Amino acid sequence: MSASWLLIVLIAISVAGYFLGRSRVMASVQGNSRQLHSLPNYYGLNVVMTTLVPALVLLIAWVLIQPMVAQNHAASMIPDDTYADQGALNLLMSDVRRIADGLDLAVKSGNMTVEQAKDIQTGTTDIRSRLGEVGVALGSDVDPAVLTAAQAYRGVTNTGRWLMTVAVLALAAAGFAWSYLRTSKDLRARNLVEHGVLALLVGAASIAILTTLGIVLSLIFNTIEFFKLYPALDFFTSLTWSPSFGGGSQLGILPLLWGTLYISLIALLVAVPIGLFAAIYLSEYASSKVRSIVKPLLEVLAGIPTIVYGLFALLTVGPLLVEIFGAGGFLGLGWMKGGTAVMTAGIVMGVMLIPFVSSLSDDIINAVPQSMRDGSYGLGATQSETIRQVILPAALPGIVGAILLAASRAIGETMIVVLGAGAAAKLSLNPFEAMTTVTAKIVSQLTGDADFASPEALVAFALGMTLFVITLGLNVFALYIVRKYREQYE
């Protein structure tokens, strides 16, 4: 049985278990549910829990682990001398999987019998053309070792699937039997379900934490790998970024970091005043009718995918800026040579951040207690005096926190930069020049035919790690400030 069928069967068993458990406990008290320790539903849910959860965990673990076992087994069938290194073995193994899949398909479509699929040999059959008939195209003729490995792979997979069906169903049946027999009026089903819910929540939380941890660890290990190939000191201090896959690359992060910070700075210069003023207008001046229209509109702006902003930068803002600041442009300054520039990306990124800044600031300004406003109005202050002298100072720490969060988003932004800022790593003060950022370079180092073991590719991890540390620091600092501010009014 395939895993998805198994899942459906499991669910069916549990649904049945729910009603069986419920009716058993009701029968045990002759339908008088007041004698029960828990509500009848809890007895049903308890049966569902013990039936479904262990079986489901086993199923998931099996589905994850079986391919690895099958692959290892198949790999051991291929003689060591047929491949040079791990990369070549990986290529061979993908052939093995294709052939195994092809054989499966052939059996399914009736092109081969089960025995044929198990026994065919390269000497007697033209595997390539036989598999071609069922629509699996192979690049070359099949090596005997590879075919044997594919057959072994199929063997393990088929046996494994069969074993899995038996084991999972047995576990489900055992769980069902155990909880069903235990169901009686004194069973504390309500508490058991409570434990189950707790376990579910803890499980979800740990998955979230563990994956994050996994990502960070893989970043760290690959970064260490990179620093083995390329000196860390050069990486952090070199002023040039010129990767070349032939070797002799200069991989200094400083030009990229400079581009990142410069673009983020311009983005914040655009986003902070506009976002903040919009927030002040919305929270202090706008009537509730205006607010109910404008707030959702701003939130729509926040929902636009950044690639769309990138297009906007490339096709609209860039050319527009060239028309103003370019040679022969509106101002006749000739500062800007092409559409892609720090300014283009910065402005568009700023637009992207406006709703972010304004909605955070709006929340923070709204959190300033009404009594502050009353106090100020009561002393004969006007609205703008109240905002400037009471509300903004009171909200300032929170607003700073919001700005830092916006900054960390700006630093991590990629698509707008890829499309709007250009690809040249430069240390320049001219905002009309094309520059690039850490994120954009991570993209360019990993796309294309890079060898993932070379420093030119691994540098992406070191760049990612640096970015991660910076944004993490900013976020922690911002949250600290925001939290400190919240406490002030509690």
Added chain:
Amino acid sequence: MKDMLIEERTAMEDVKISAKDVNVWYGDTHAIKDVSVEIKDKTVTAFIGPSGCGKSTFLRCINRMNDTIDICRVEGLITLDGQDIYDPKVDPVQLRAKVGMVFQKPNPFPKSIYDNVAYGPRIHGLARNKAELDEIVENSLRRAALWNEAKDRLQSPGTGLSGGQQQRLCIARAIATEPEVLLMDEPCSALDPIATAQVEELIDELRTSYSVIIVTHSMQQAARVSQRTAFFHLGSLVEYGETDRIFTNPVDPRTEAYITGRIG
């Protein structure tokens, strides 16, 4: 004839605030119903009545704080020194500088003690230089009986004071703008008995220069600090008169029921 004119004039001069047929609605809620009252100058007037009877609402009409509430609608005539305060010519912001307000919960700004008190004078340009401002701050804090406790920590945040000190800071802040009327909405409800006693003493002190209106839930407090008392019930002004008389010899049965603890 001549005598009567003089008597009328003194009566007029005596009246600081006069309200005629005031009605207030919050949307469809009729919160104040046909209230007419004359508040005397240099007197402490207490507003008493059960919760929700509209004391705060009426108080907020007097400095037009209700303007800041969208759904609130005020009708009727309220005059301050004979001037209609709801006249379009009157700037509510200017009015609030003349009619100070102290709130139920102490609400010092998150600024230093000095800046809290200097807030009003700075906005209204009451001081020509730093020395004058210092003097205003010192005088206000002295009048609010906070100077001795605060003089060594003028630059520390006002929010760091105790509840009673914060409330006296708010009073100092209100009197620093040199108002003519001081509105106090349950100024002692968040305070302990000692702080309450200090604030009450202060209110008695303030009577020499201001017309003070205090909303209170405590009958004893009304009896201790006020000369006149107004009893509100369900949005109407039921009885208004000398405090002693209201407490010893109420005319309306509802007033009697309230002060003897049967309504409220």
